[in-house]
Amino acid sequence: MVKSLSVTPYLSRYSSFPTVGIWNSSIREAVNQGHSRKALLLFRQMKQNGSEPDNFTFPIVAKACCKLSDPKLSLVFHTHVVKSPFGSHVFVQTALVDMYVKHGQLVDAYNLFERMPVRDVASWNAMLVGFAQSGCLGRVLCLFHQMRFAAVQPDSVTCVGLIQACLHAKNLKMVKAIHSYGIRTGMDADVSVANTWIGAYSKCGDLDLAKVIFDGIDLDVRTVVSWNSMIAGFANFEKFLDALSYYKSMLHGGLRPDTSTILSLLSSCVQYEFLFQGTLIHSHGIQLGCVSDISVVNTLISMYSKCGDIVSARLLFDGMSHRTCVSWTAIISGYSKKGDLDETLGLLHAMGAAGEKPDLVTMLSLISGCTQAGALELGKWINSYALSNGLRDNIIICNALIDMYAKCGSMNDARDLFYIMPEKTVVSWTTMISGCALNGEFKEALDLFHTMLERGLKPNHITFLAVLQACTHAGLLEKGMECFAMMTNVYNIAPGLDHYSCVADLLGRRGMIIEALKLVQIMPMKPDTGIWSALLAACKIHRNREIGEYVSRHLFELDPQVAVLYVEMANIYASDGKWDGVAAIRRMMKCNKVKKLPGxxxxxxxxxxxxxxxxxxxxxxxxxxxxxxxxxxxxxxxxxxxxxxxxxxxxxxx
DNA sequence: TTAGGGTTAG
Structure with a gap:
């Protein structure tokens, strides 16, 4: 039955005897207002009225089908199209390709695309975006070349599709190549293309370049999406203060933030010191009417629990009328990070009772909770739970489990799991190497590192950190220096502060304090308290009072409230028989009001x-x-x- | 064109 009453508002203002054009306008209006089902009813009524749909009608109805994502409905619609005299029109066929792409039916889309007698830029774009969203960079580039060979001029949509494909492949080089192509062809003038570039560069970690593009867009041209893309970029790297500063500028510019802005901003607020600002954003969200959105509530739960306010997180969770797997995961993760395993398990059971099944992320939160609490038995139970729920085939879950076993000191369980994994990533190898280093299995750590290299895997900066830590704890100076050199010379990875700290520690423990000091002085970044502390510890072991005094001056400057530093320096003086030095340190501690809290x-x-x-x-x-x-x-x-x-x-x- | 809960180090 056609509910004619529900569609009359779209038709009545035009005519009681609508022409095809009027039918099309009414259907388009319904689709644009988000009333896809009503649009389909209008289409049905149009046919019943004896009006024949034309090449403009079908693309609009296809758009409604896309929004409803009902494959059965799409099939019925496709049969209508085939029977129509307009079925072979380029607009109509492109709309069908687009519909199949949006339903994830890439094979159907491509079969149709290949049989199209005529293709315009929109047809190529529909197919290209389809491959791009599925992460098939090779197919996207191939299609792009074919498109240019067919003398079809790419437009801004093509450009956005190409960037999406590169992002999927995390190929920053290719993003840059497409960027320069976009500039050459003048597509950078389109704000939606510029917005995509901002998103692309920030996702690849190049926030400076993202800023350059953002600054290049004229103030009056910048859209909410431009601001959101920048804020999301900062949020990806948990740079809350930057995200907040852009949010403030956005408000000063008179723009109204939307749900996306609030979500990104909240997701970057992850530290206790930002809890107050997080609460303010929460109230902004209420003012903007965003908190009716379940995603915002989920993110708020996560924000409060990450900032250490589990009570507020729980209040929000308990007040939800409808909860998804994400809501359960957010609250479980909060309790699990806190080390409250009773509440974590209680919520896991309640989740099951509420009919929600834990997914990959829920499992990761549970495992990470066990790791932090050192709860090996519960960790083992979660391992068997993952196994019986078909989640143990997942590499990420296995990596987290290996890490849990290693950190709980159960290296045999870690090994068992590592060796039965059919496929391992760099993270798997790194986790295992790091676990061996942690548990004193230094030879095994280095053997694993070499096996990994032999198998052609490329180590990352964390792998090198794990290997250097193994060398430092084992006192393997030559091996450590060899790996440190390999980082830059073979793998082109610039050492970070942590790597320098490891090597300085390694040199210092072996008594090469001058060499360690030289390394700290020539490294490209500012030394932190960690690296100076490692040097001070070396000075203590090897009784080097002179360098010890120099190092402690830097440490006192950086953080005069760290008690260990005073203790270490006093020990250096004491071992040298310099009791006046010990007394001076005691006075400094009193003066700076430092109290030593035991670890x-x-x-x-x-x-x-x-x-x-x-x-x-x-x-x-x-x-x-x-x-x-x-x-x-x-x-x-x-x-x-x-x-x-x-x-x-x-x-x-x- | 933008967005939610998460694995290796620290």
Missing amino acids: QSVIQVNGKPHVFTVEDRGHPEGLLLYSMLDNLILQLKEEGYLHLPERTSEHELG
Whole structure:
């Protein structure tokens, strides 16, 4: 039955005896207002009225079908088109190609495209965008060449499609090549093309270039999408303050932010120190009417839990009338990061009871929670859960599980999983190398690194960091220096501060303090407290008071509130018999109001966390623990390990 | 043309 009443508003203002043109305008109006079902009803009514659809009608109806994404409906529509005398018209066939592309039916789209007797720029674009969105860069480039061979002039849509394909392939070089092609052909004047470039460069990590393009768009031409693309770029790299500053400029310029702006901004707000600003954005979202959008609520839950305000996150979650898998994951992730495994598991069960199944991201949040809490048993349970739910075939899940096993000290489980993985990525190898380094399996770490290279995998900056850490902990100076040189010479990876820290630590531990200091002085970035601390520790081990004083001056300047630094320097003076130096440090600590908070270790036994500090006698089984420790030290000495560090090596201070 | 929950290091 045709509900004629529901479609009359679109027709009544034109005529009671509509022509094909009037039918087309009415259908177009319904589609543009988002009323796709009404558009289809109008189309049906048009045919029942005896009006024959023309080459303009079909593309509009195809657009309605696209929005409804119902393959059955599309098939019915296709049969209508075939029967029509306009079925072979280029507009109509292009609309069909586009419809199949939007439904993800690329084979059907391409079959139709290949049989088209005439193709215009829109037909080529529809197919090209289809391949681009599926990440087939090779096919996109091939189609682009064929298009130019067929003497069809590419336009801004072609350009956007090409950029999307390069983004899928994460090919920054190709993005730049297409950018220069776009400039040569004058397509950069189109704001939507410029917006795509901003998005492309920021996704590839080149935020400076994104800024250059953004600045190049005239103020009165910039759209909300231009601003959103820039803000999303900062959000991708968790640069909240930059994102916020652009948001403020956007407001100053009189533009009204939309849901996308709020979502990006919220997703970049991930630190406790920004919680207040996050709350302000939340209220902006309410003013703008965005919080009725479920995605915004999900992101708010995530924002509050990442900023450490799990209570607000839970309030929002509990107040939701409808929850998706993303909502459950956001709150589970919050509790899991907090280390609250009881609540995490409770929510996982509640999720199942509510009829939602955990997906890949939910599983990753759960595994990462176990890793942080050191909950090996629960981690194993999640492993079997993933296995029985068909999620254990996923490389990312396996990588997270390997990391969990390694960080919980269960290297055999990590190995078992690593070796049965049918396919491994650089992340898998890096996780395993890093796990070996963490657990003192230095030879295995280096063997894995070489096997990885032999298999033709390209290590990244994190792989090198893991390898350098293995070398540092094992004291393998030559090997470490070899890998450090390999980074730049073979793999063209510029070492970061962390890599320099590792090498400085490696040199310092071996007593090459002058060489370590020289490295710190010549490196291209400003040394941080970490690298100076490594040098200070080396000065302490090798009793180098002179360089120790120089290093500590830098450290005091950078952060005068770090207690360890005073302790280390006092130890250097004490070991040199310079008691006036020790006294001076004590005075500095008092003057700067520094208090030494002891470091803590946490271990879970039978699901219960136990917290320890240095020389902690407060544990209920403290006496037993220390007698066991003394026993172990005695046994080690008997085995020939004579140079054990003293348990109370720290100089009494504070 | 822009957007939500997440794996390797730190």
